[in-house]
Every structure is written in C-alpha cells, then in structure tokens.
Amino acid sequence: MDKKTIVVLFGGRSSEHEISCKSAVTILQAIDPAEYDSKIVGITRDGHWILVNAMEDIVNGSWEKGTVTAVLSPDCTRKELICREAEAYWHIPVDVVFPVLHGRNGEDGTVQGLLELAGLPYVGCGLMASALGMDKLYAKQIVGLLGIAQAAYVPVQKEALAQMDLVVAKIESRLSYPVFVKPANAGSSRGISKAHNREELEAALLEAANHDERLLAEETIVGRELECAVLGGKEAKASGIGEIITATEFYDYDSKYTDTNSRTVIDPELPAGIADKIREAAVAVFHALNGYGLARVDFFLEEKRNRIVFNEINTLPGFTNISMYPMLWKAQGMDIHKLVARQIELAYERRKQGRI
Ligand SMILES: Nc1ncnc2c1ncn2[C@@H]1O[C@H](COP(=O)(O)OP(=O)(O)OP(=O)(O)O)[C@@H](O)[C@H]1O
Ligand SMILES: [Mg+2]
Secondary structure, three states, rough: OOOOOEEEEOOOOOOOOOHHHHHHHHHHHHHHOOOOEEEEEOOOOOOOOEEOOHHHHHHHOEEEEOOOOEEEEEOOOOEEEEEEEEEEEEEEEOEEEEEEEOOOOOOOOOHHHHHHOOOEEOOOOHHHHHHHOOOHHHHHHHHHHHHEEEOOOEEHHHHHHHHHHHHHHHHHHHHOOOOEEEEEEOOOOOOOOOEEOOOHHHHHHHHOOOOOOEEEEEEEEOOEEEEEEEEOOOEEEEEEEEEOOOOOOOOOHHHHHHOOOOOOOOOOOOOOHHHHHHHHHHHHHHHHOOOOOOEEEEEEEEEOOOEEEEEEEEOOOOOOOOOOOHHHHHHHOHHHHHHHHHHHHHHHHHHHHOOO
C-alpha cells in the first residue's frame, strides 16, 4: 500500500504557540512512518506558514527561520500544499491533516473551516464544535441545557465596561467574592484572574477585555479539579479521571507549563460514583457540542456539596509528553502511537460519514 501524506500543522498565532510546538513533537514521534509520510507545517507567531524540514527543527526552534512557505490550498479539487521558495513554486499532494493548534485560530473552528474548504480529512472536532467549545459563554449555555451543574456566572460585554460601576454592581448582586473573571475566548488561563474585592474585580475585567470582546465573571468553586478525556465519534468513550493538584491559587499558565509543584494524578481516589458521573457528563457535553475525535472535559468536584461542576471543554487538548489527554489514554492501555493512529483513522471515518 502506498504511504499517505499527513500534514502536521502546528505553532500558530495564539498564546498557546509554545505548547503547540511541544504537542507537535509528541505527535510527530508517534506517527507510524511505515504508514504516513509526515509533512510538517509551522505557523509562526506572525502568521507565516513555513515548511519545516525535520522535527528536530521544532525542538531547537530553528524552524521559524525557514525559507520555504507552504500553505494549504482551499481548492477542494487540488488537495495539496502549495510551496514556494523565492521564485520557485511546487506542490505536495496531501491526504490528511492533523491540526495540532491550540487556542485562537486553531482550536476555535477557524482552521477547521479552511480544512473543510480544502476537502481534506482532518483530526479532531469540526468547525462548529471547535467554535462552541472554545467559547466559554456558548459552551456554558449549551451545557446548561443538559442539566449539568456549573459555576454561576454573569456575562459581560467589553463596551459595558465604560460604565464600570454598573457592571460591578451587577456582578456583586449575583456573586460573592472571590470571583473568577475570564475572556470568553482565550485559552491557557490567559487573561483570567481571581478577584477578591471590588478593586481587583475592576482590574480583572479590564485585563480580560484585552483578550476578548466578551467576558464572564464566575462564582469560585472550592473543590478538586478533575479532567476526563473523550475519544471517538458517535460511539465516543470516556477515559478514566485525571486530577490536577496545583500549588498556586489557581491552575494558571505558569503552573500548567513551568511550575514543578503542580502535578497530575491519574485515577485518583474519589468518593463512590463520582468517576462514573464525570465520565457520563464528559460524553454528554462532547455530544451536545457536536464533538468528534477528541476532547478533554474539565470539572470540579465541589467540596461542600460533593457534586460535579462542569468547568470547560478543550477540543484540542495539550499533547505534550506531560499532558493529561495522552496520559489518560495510556492508563487505559492505549499508548501515544495507538492514540495518534486512532485519531487519524477517525479523521477518515468522519470524512466518509460526511460530517461537518
Ligand atoms: N469558577 C472557578 N472556580 C475555581 N477555580 C476556577 C474557576 N474557574 C477557573 N478556575 C481555575 O482557573 C484555571 C483556569 O481556568 P479555565 O480552565 O476556565 O481556563 P483556561 O485554562 O484558560 O482554559 P484552557 O484550559 O482551555 O487553557 C482552572 O484550571 C482553575 O484552577
Ligand atoms: Mg482549563
């Protein structure tokens, strides 16, 4: 059988650029070279699409200086990468794409829209599930319909901050301190703060407004942070449970990627019935958003009421060597090679079903 060509698309303009580089390395190492010829395309922080020679160039960071441009054609009759170096053009036929992009432009349906136009099978959720999952406000509205508990919240439009007193009064009338303030779309804790009083709330709202036009203020849930991986299409399955134990006040960007005091535990001790409730809720959320392929769904186990509370869904969770998503499947006997192979297979299955 002829080898298929897979494009691994990584980097990107989002705040999660670096994590995407690490995820791409994990995925490239896991792709079976007997079945797939990997073409690596990196998107720089400025938005240049670059054809990367080898995985090692991602590890040492030299890829960003590459001189060959490579873009995916949106012309579905072509199914190709169009490459250019100086005045020379050529093309590389493409079979399937693994968009290893986290956050804006990668996890929010944008690149998925391009891949739909290109008529190429691609790994992960489609345009709509990606867009809804990335947006904390829309995701909450949909999850609310499922009857799954979530933190009480107040949506805020950036323009409303011109009358800060009114916004603060509304939040204070509905929530008590401390409150979390988040941009609806950001990712990796960027623009998120925990406000303990009015002064901090105002600063938190202004900070979140630097990241998005739509924000939310949210009740603080005191409890444990538990995550569940989902894999598959209509018959999607949930993994076991992973727990995040942080040393800082919340699981912010530094504690996620640099702080060694934060750790993850797979299949932690939990009160009876909680793991199954999380697994069920994770799959329900995945389907409600029209998920496909993969997602990680994050919950709290609220201390005082011993109940699970939905926090968020990530349609392209981290794939670094210390990321929860691959670790949760490894604990189920599916190593990274099998996991990546299954994800690529699912991309083909989805294309056959004509799902968007
Ligand atoms: N309502 C809340 N109550 C208590 N802690 C919260 C609450 N919301 C967020 N946190 C803390 O802040 C962290 C980051 O918030 P959240 O998961 O909503 O955004 P995010 O991490 O930016 O999104 P992503 O995981 O896609 O990168 C959580 O992991 C948790 O530690
Ligand atoms: Mg999170």
